[in-house]
Amino acid sequence: MIAQIKPAQSASVGATHAVFIQRSILHSVRNTEALIMAIMLPIMLMLLFTYVFGGALDPGGNYVNYVVPGIILLCAGFGSSSAAVDVAGDMTNGIIDRFRTMPIRSMSVIVGHVIASLARNLVATAVVFGLALLVGFRPSAGFVEWLAAVGVITLFILAITWLYAAIGLVAGSPSAASGYGFALLFLPYLSSAFVPTHTMPAWLRGVADNQPITPIIETIRGLLTGSPIHDSAYWAVGWCALILAGSYLWASWSFHRKAGRR
Amino acid sequence: MMTAAIEMKGLRKAFGQHNVLDGIDLSVPAGSIFALLGPNGAGKTTIINILSTLVTPDSGSVRVAGHDITEKESVKRSISLTGQFAAVDEVLTAEENLRMIGRLSGLTKAEARIRAAELLEIFDLTASARKRVKTFSGGMRRRLDLALSLVVNRPILFLDEPTTGLDAQSRRALWDHIRQLARNGVTVFLTTQYLEEADQLADAIAVIAGGRVVAEGTADQLKSRIGGEVVELRDQQDEIIREIPAGSSIREVKKTIDELVLTAPEGSRINIRRPSMEDVFVALTTQEREESAI
Ligand SMILES: Nc1ncnc2c1ncn2[C@@H]1O[C@H](COP(=O)(O)OP(=O)(O)OP(=O)(O)O)[C@@H](O)[C@H]1O
Ligand SMILES: [Mg+2]
Numbered sequence: 003m004i005a006q007i008k009p010a011q012s013a014s015v016g017a018t019h020a021v022f023i024q025r026s027i028l029h030s031v032r033n034t035e036a037l038i039m040a041i042m043l044p045i046m047l048m049l050l051f052t053y054v055f056g057g058a059l060d061p062g063g064n065y066v067n068y069v070v071p072g073i074i075l076l077c078a079g080f081g082s083s084s085a086a087v088d089v090a091g092d093m094t095n096g097i098i099d100r101f102r103t104m105p106i107r108s109m110s111v112i113v114g115h116v117i118a119s120l121a122r123n124l125v126a127t128a129v130v131f132g133l134a135l136l137v138g139f140r141p142s143a144g145f146v147e148w149l150a151a152v153g154v155i156t157l158f159i160l161a162i163t164w165l166y167a168a169i170g171l172v173a174g175s176p177s178a179a180s181g182y183g184f185a186l187l188f189l190p191y192l193s194s195a196f197v198p199t200h201t202m203p204a205w206l207r208g209v210a211d212n213q214p215i216t217p218i219i220e221t222i223r224g225l226l227t228g229s230p231i232h233d234s235a236y237w238a239v240g241w242c243a244l245i246l247a248g249s250y251l252w253a254s255w256s257f258h259r260k261a262g263r264r
Numbered sequence: 265m266m267t268a269a270i271e272m273k274g275l276r277k278a279f280g281q282h283n284v285l286d287g288i289d290l291s292v293p294a295g296s297i298f299a300l301l302g303p304n305g306a307g308k309t310t311i312i313n314i315l316s317t318l319v320t321p322d323s324g325s326v327r328v329a330g331h332d333i334t335e336k337e338s339v340k341r342s343i344s345l346t347g348q349f350a351a352v353d354e355v356l357t358a359e360e361n362l363r364m365i366g367r368l369s370g371l372t373k374a375e376a377r378i379r380a381a382e383l384l385e386i387f388d389l390t391a392s393a394r395k396r397v398k399t400f401s402g403g404m405r406r407r408l409d410l411a412l413s414l415v416v417n418r419p420i421l422f423l424d425e426p427t428t429g430l431d432a433q434s435r436r437a438l439w440d441h442i443r444q445l446a447r448n449g450v451t452v453f454l455t456t457q458y459l460e461e462a463d464q465l466a467d468a469i470a471v472i473a474g475g476r477v478v479a480e481g482t483a484d485q486l487k488s489r490i491g492g493e494v495v496e497l498r499d500q501q502d503e504i505i506r507e508i509p510a511g512s513s514i515r516e517v518k519k520t521i522d523e524l525v526l527t528a529p530e531g532s533r534i535n536i537r538r539p540s541m542e543d544v545f546v547a548l549t550t551q552e553r554e555e556s557a558i
Contacts, residue, residue, distance in 0.1 A: 011370040011416065012341060021367045029355050032396075096351035100412065103316045105340040106368055 012105040022114025029088065030118050036084050040122060044077045044130045051196070052137045059197065063138070070134045071222035072195025074155060075215060077130060078123050079190060082163040083183040085119040089170030090179035093260070109257050112167050119163045120156070127155060141226040151225040154235075157242040158218055162186075164249035171256040195219050214241035268327070269294040269420055269451035270315060275324035277310055284310050286475030288324070292468070294419075297442065297452045299466035301459065303549050306472050308455040309348050312424045315453065316345045329419055346413040348424040348455075350405045352397050358384065358408050359393040362415060369416040376415075383411040386441065388434070402429045410438065414445075421445065423454040427461060439465055459541035469541075473549045486544045494543060495520050496535040497528055505532065509539070509547075 013021070030037065051073060056065035089112060092098055101108040131139075143151060166183055173179035192206070193199070193215035199207050210216055217237035224231030270292040277285040284307040292298040300308050313319040315328055317336045326333040329342035345351075353361050359380050366376030384390045387407040397405060406429050413421065423442075427435045442452055442465060456462055462469050463483045470480045479486055492512025497505045505528075510520040521534065 013368050013370045017367060017370075021364055025353070025356070025364060028360070032355050095354075096347060096349045097353050098351075099318055099347055100345065100351035100365070101368075102318060103340060103343060103345045104365075104368055105337060 015107060015110075018106045018110045019113060022110045023117045024114075025111075026088070026114040026118030027121065030122055033084075037122075040077075040081050040084075040126050041129060043080055044073065044126050045133060047073050047076060048130060048133045048137065055196075066134060066138050067140060067227050068223070069196060070130070070139050071219045071226065072190055072193075073134075074127055074130050074222070075158065075195060075219060076187075076190045077126050078155065078159045079162055079187050081123040081126050082119050082159060082166050083180070083187065084122075084166075085115050085163045086166040086170035086173065086179040086183040087176045088115045088119075089167050090173045090176040093171060094175055109254060112171070112253060112257060116160070116163050116167055119166075120159055123159045123163075124156070127159075142228045143226045147225045151222050154218065154221055154225070154238055154242070157239065157246070161242045161246040161249065164246055164253060168249045168253035168256060171253055171260070189213060189215050190219075193219055214238075214245065217241065267293055269296075269329060270298075270453060271325075271327040272311075272315075273325045275311070275314065275326055276322045277307070277314065277319065278322055283475050285314075285321075288472065288475075288477055290470055290477060290480070292451060292453060294451050295446060295449050296467040297446050297454070297465050299462035299469045300453070300455045300472065301462055301469060301545060302455075302472040307475060308472065309424055311472075312345070312347070312422050312453070312455065316343055316422050342418055343420045343422060344413040344416075344418040345422045346410050346424065346426055348428075350409045352405060352408050352412065354398040355396065357394050357396055358389050358400075358404075361397060361408060361412060365412050365415045371416065379415055383414060386437075387411045388437075403431060403434060406430055407434060414441075417445065417448070417450055419449070420451045420453065423452065425455055425457060427456065427458060435461075459545055463541045471545065471548050478548050479544070483541060487539045487541070489544065492539075493517055493536050494539050495524070496537065497524060498533045498535060499529065500531045502533075505529075507543070509543070510536075 051069045052066045056063070056069070059065050060068065092111060092115070098108070098111070101111055141148075165186070169182050170176075170179045173182055190196075193210050193213060195215060199210040199216065202210055214237075217234040218241065220229075220234035221231055221238040223229050224234065268291045270290070272288050272290045275285055275288040276283070288307075288311065300311065302308050310319060314321050314326060314333065317333065317339055321333070328339045331338040331342070333339060353364070356364065362380035362383055363373075363376045366379050367373065371379060381390075384393045387410065389404065389407060389411070392400065392404060397408065400408065406426075410423075410426060413423075426442075427438055430438065439461070442454075446452055446467075454465075466483065468481065469483060469486060471478050471486070479489065481489075493510050495508045495510045495517065497508070499505055508520055508524070510517045517536065524534065
């Protein structure tokens, strides 16, 4: 009955990551409410912007081509925000203590949530694209442009998920995490996602032109529909890399700071 | 081979202004079962958290399995913990929990599956193996929690109030399991509120109160510390009215009974017995409380 005593044995880094990714994906699949929201929200936003606002914003019916990148980022922001809730849930539950007393890189539990969030959001992005094509989205992108666009979107999701993971780590509880995360969801509205920034008042335009979402939107839109990109691509990748690195450092610092203190 | 699996010298820990541990010295021989007792808030969980690398002590030297506690990775390779509060994944099933911990402990997929089945059997959870832990009763959750820390046997096992919330049958089963582990050379460090548990199980017991060790030894040594027999005074319904520590000589016991004859109500009976762990515990911890109140 008793397994042999194996003091020094422990899982490899690869196996540890695989286990935690699998765990987080199971969590995602079993959290039916969040899953339904993650699929419903893109559908609702897509229909809302195309049929309700679309007519007023561009009577020519071309608004759908303009708005698709914005909806993708809005949905990615929303979808990633549940990483904050998941991480905060794990940190306040006893299970983290079990992981921490095992000879593994316990930070992998966060990596698991990030990868699961990435997978979830890529599925949601595919849903948005599918629906967009149905309601009249006509991209001009070739294979390379598509690949680049998906690359930028992936980078964005990864960066914002790490940011949410860090927020989840510093928040005291899952509901606090969801509260802090909410503020970030407004950023896409203050960018060129839904209306061109030149239609905004000057002071707001200053904000919109210089925040990270705008160059990311312009890059994706340019790749998909052929609108001019200028130097937005550099800004987009730069912002994502900066957010990614900063959030990763913030997250690992918070994770380890909590370790000896709980 | 080292002889002490766990060693603490001058261990101190304060949370804010509150000195929870105020100089603890304890040593636990390898392969023994050690029970830590103390009233609520005495710092038992804090000690376990320090020994299992979750909490950093303020000062003192602590060695676990021959490693200083600051060498966290080496310590973690030698320990396994069931904390006071359930550390299970509620979204997963019991079986998935066990397999996850098995994989994280370095078992292959097949080994983890076999071990999970064994533990489900031992802890009487086979029927609920495929149910999500969210739906478990408190006792089932506790049993799973214990099973999770036994997936692989590390040399040192920490159990913080392992039998709290278990029914009598599960408690006996766990005691047997703990004894078997100790026979196989595992050092078991446990805390408990059930004094009988310490009495039955532990090779050595320490009682902490007010941040210090107030008594240490085997169950028998501790019992002999509060002297000899206890005279119980019972009423006609056999309810205990008073318990009087009466010394160990016949003369002392007779003197106690003589005094009782004068004061006891009509129809009461007496019973003379050896002191229990409970007597020891109450004597030790109330004494401490009175001292700290002054
Ligand atoms: N993270 C913390 N921050 C502040 N105070 C703490 C913290 N952890 C424990 N304490 C305090 O330390 C004291 C000892 O707590 P501990 O949990 O170690 O007691 P215990 O002996 O395990 O009690 P119980 O029998 O109730 O489980 C308590 O007064 C508690 O309030
Ligand atoms: Mg405790």
